[in-house]
Amino acid sequence: MTALASRAAPAKATRVRRLPAMKVAPYLWVLPAVALFAIFKIYPIVWSFWLSLFRTDGALQTFAGAANYQRLVADPLFWTALRNTGVILVVQVPLMLAVAVALAVALNSPLLRFRGFIRLGFFLPMITGLVAYGLLFAVLLNPQSGLVNWVLGLAGIPPVPWLTDTLWARIALGLALTWHYTGYNAVIFLSRLQALPKDLYDAAAVDGAGGWHRFRHVTVPGLRPVILLTLVMSTIGTLQLFDEPYVLTNGGPDNSTLTVGLYLYNNGFRYLDFGYASAIAYALAVIIGILGIVQFRVLGERT
Template structure:
């Protein structure tokens, strides 16, 4: 009997499978991306889904209750939302083309061999984009001050009456456009400069052999070669302007008379001034749809090519 039990134990021991480790060569790639995946879920996916739920509710804390699409219906019927959208559109229509045109002209100048100390000039052009948003907003609030501002002082030297830059609806929008153009033109100029330097010189030489002048070379060689970069900067600048917040918040606070109230600033006011988080989340999702629309527009313009 003892011999039989010994054999059974031996047989049982021999048939036991070894424990497999979870860390295998096949699983290592998944383990490596796990921290990034967890970070995305915690800091991206969850806030997005939580904001979607909040946009369907009203109240705060334990008093929050589900209201369905009421916040979105309220959004469509809110004249102040449409005012903020129209203000943003006005700034976008003027500022983005002006900024990109200046950036292209600067890039062409900085790419010219006739310019001396090009490295220094390139650094000077790019420096404004390194300035903090709030810092340069405060700087422009001082420059554009009606009574003690530098700009009105310069206008007074040439006999022009002081302009109420931040107190007039029209000039307040112009002030926002000036600040944005100063801050972001150099950034786009550097992008265009990189694109210009990547154009093969043989294309210009072939155009010159065919008798093309400087203007013709610019239209037939430079612009087609820069087309993907031009589209990229147009879309990025448009999306950035749609999310405009810092400049109107620091310079005008959305005034005067809501003349510089943008979508992002209106979102902020509802969320952190009036604590209407449900409505603020609905505005955020409306803004997301608008931005997504411009992303789709980019795909249409580029034909789906990268």
């Protein structure tokens, strides 16, 4: 009996010694990911806020407290950029999502042939590089030699100043954004449509509901969580909009397509005023957070 106890004792001691190592091992595995997140996410966020408290004078940086934020409130160019971004958010985003919903409903129709090929065709613009498709639209919409004006000329329509007129430049920017992102949102809506129970449509049809009423009372409520998702993502993307106005119009003409993201870039990397650019970034983050909360309050599920 004593011999058996003596042989069992080392095994028990070994288990006791290994127990702390087993608890620490999972944290060691996630440590590289946490370290990378801290270095490339947390540190830049904290440093950007610290940088927003400094004024840049050439190569000299002096502590200015909230001066950059006070300058932001009184900066008319910032408010112009915010207004331009708001116009895109209010006009282009709802139009794009409405077209995406209609496209998803059409792509979900059992009468459509070659559905896989057609879905791929609508999604392909999303995988096109931002700069590449911006250059593509710049060539197509060139007022002098663009393909679009050439086609309009064949129909007897005079050339349209797509990129040189304030109104048409905004329309051109909206067309480019709609072309690029509509198919992506349509695929998201389509995945939700395919998950909706067919029994709901059958019950609505038995009750005498027509196509429009089935869409209004079955499809739209079923798409509500995905509408919220795409709306929030589109809002964030629009408020951070940079590539398209930079490539298409560079913010012109007359700052009509200047967005907050482009204005931030100009201050940070063209004028090297990193303190003011950081203040713009934090103001933009606050605006995105407020709009996100409002959207979740209005469209979120209520229990």
